[in-house]
Each structure stands twice: as structure tokens, then as C-alpha cells.
Amino acid sequence: MNESSPQPTPAINDWLTRATAELAAAGIPSARLDAELILSHTLRVSRTALHAHPETPLTERQEDIANARLALRRDRVPVAYIIGHKEFYGRRFIVTSATLVPRPESESLIELLEKVIPRNQSLLRSEPLRLVDVGTGSGILGITAKLLHPDELDVTLIDNSRHALAIAKKNAAQLKADCHTLQSDLLASYPFTADIILANLPYVDVEWERSPETDHEPAEALFAGQGGLSLIYELLIQSRTHLRAGGHMILEADPEQHEKIIAEAKKSQLIHVETDGYGVLLEKIA
Numbered sequence: 001m002n003e004s005s006p007q008p009t010p011a012i013n014d015w016l017t018r019a020t021a022e023l024a025a026a027g028i029p030s031a032r033l034d035a036e037l038i039l040s041h042t043l044r045v046s047r048t049a050l051h052a053h054p055e056t057p058l059t060e061r062q063e064d065i066a067n068a069r070l071a072l073r074r075d076r077v078p079v080a081y082i083i084g085h086k087e088f089y090g091r092r093f094i095v096t097s098a099t100l101v102p103r104p105e106s107e108s109l110i111e112l113l114e115k116v117i118p119r120n121q122s123l124l125r126s127e128p129l130r131l132v133d134v135g136t137g138s139g140i141l142g143i144t145a146k147l148l149h150p151d152e153l154d155v156t157l158i159d160n161s162r163h164a165l166a167i168a169k170k171n172a173a174q175l176k177a178d179c180h181t182l183q184s185d186l187l188a189s190y191p192f193t194a195d196i197i198l199a200n201l202p203y204v205d206v207e208w209e210r211s212p213e214t215d216h217e218p219a220e221a222l223f224a225g226q227g228g229l230s231l232i233y234e235l236l237i238q239s240r241t242h243l244r245a246g247g248h249m250i251l252e253a254d255p256e257q258h259e260k261i262i263a264e265a266k267k268s269q270l271i272h273v274e275t276d277g278y279g280v281l282l283e284k285i286a
Contacts, residue, residue: 138168270285
């Protein structure tokens, strides 16, 4: 009796073709890109290498690992959680399920920050400006700010989750960004007066329509009451004692929320300076 021959493992291109079809059938618009990211991470090669050697066969172990990761993506687990990292502003950040997945929309906060720093050059003197990244998560905003302005800024990464802060610390160390960390409910435990407040706080209303991927992200980092604005309103109130006159606050929120935020900010002596995408720039006038 002849033993059946083992099934051959697929070549790179064959696996990608099947994986792309499965992800597309699951309703994932970035099916091909996601398949390539999963396989390049599994093989520990670049996506360019996949394109250059499409006929290279996978080993059985490589196929098993890639298939397991593909199954997670079919279940709408974000790619960043599967491969453990995400690019933001040209740098790679460690990402885990303890933090939100960095989104391109957050880059608008960095663009607004770049407009604020030159305005404050005359205030620097011998001391750097104090910047706090409130609700830092994986640390993308504060760390990016520090790397862009290593001498101009003294950066503190703040989050109420010790698990998120642990990831932020790893990212700061990996990217060689000299940042402080503080576990705090917003600015409640911050002992100084800040010059700049950066904040990507939860601003999603639980009633909003959203992608299935968000089911895998930490709910406490996504959702807030009062139509998604409760924590932003609380931070605006805290700025009365934690932001110096002439200082700036840069917030991320859905563009449809901006008008309400600007109106509420006036109660804390904050005026609207500029809006860029999802970012809102406010200045404290007193």
C-alpha cells in the first residue's frame, strides 16, 4: 500500500493570491496589501522581496504561521496587532492590543504642532517648552514631537493605563526619544503648568457606525460619553490650571465635533486658532 505523498506547500505568489481572495471575501478593502504585510512579517522579508521572488515555496511552518495570522485578519483583527507594529510619521512604533492602532488622521496634530513651535521660539530662553501628550497610548504623538524638536521640548507621556504606558516607554527607548512618563487621569497628577497640550483622547460615540476592526481595540481608548466629548471637555476644564497663558492645546476629534469643542473651549479662555483635518489648535488667552 503506497503512502500518499505530502501536499506541496504553496509558492509566495500562490499564497498571496489565495489570501487576497479570502480577505476580499471577508469585506476587507485593503486585501492585497494586508496579505503582503502578513506574509512579509512571517517570512521576515520586505514586501519588495515578495515581489522579487514570487515562485519561492513556503516551508510548512511558514505556511502554518501565515495561515494562522490570515485567520486573525479574516476575523478583522487589525494588521498592526497581528504584526506588532505600525508606521506613523515615517517611524515604526510598537503596537499591542493595549493601545489604539495609530491612524493617519493623527498626523494633522503634528502638522499643527509644527506651526506652534516657531511661535514660541522667543519664549524658550534657557528652558525647553513643557509638552504633555495626554492619553498617549503607544506614545506616537509625544515621541514624534520630541524627535522633531529634541532641544526645544520637554515631553511627558501621560496615560491612565499602565499597560499603554509600558508600550510608550518601549517606543521611546527604541526610537531614542528622551521622554518622561506619568500614569494619570488626564492632567490630574501632572505637577507642572504645560506650554503645549497634545491630546488624542477617546472621542467616539458608541452609537456611531464604525469598522469591525474597532471591536478589537481597547474600548476605554475609543469611547466617551456626551456624544464622544466628555473627556475632551474635562481636559478643557483642567487646562485652566495646567496650561499657561499663551500656551496651546492641540486636540484630535471628528470634524463634526469641532464646532462644539471650540464653543466649549471659550469657557476656559481658549480661542480657536486653526483647524487641520481632525486636529484643532487652541490658544489660551488668559
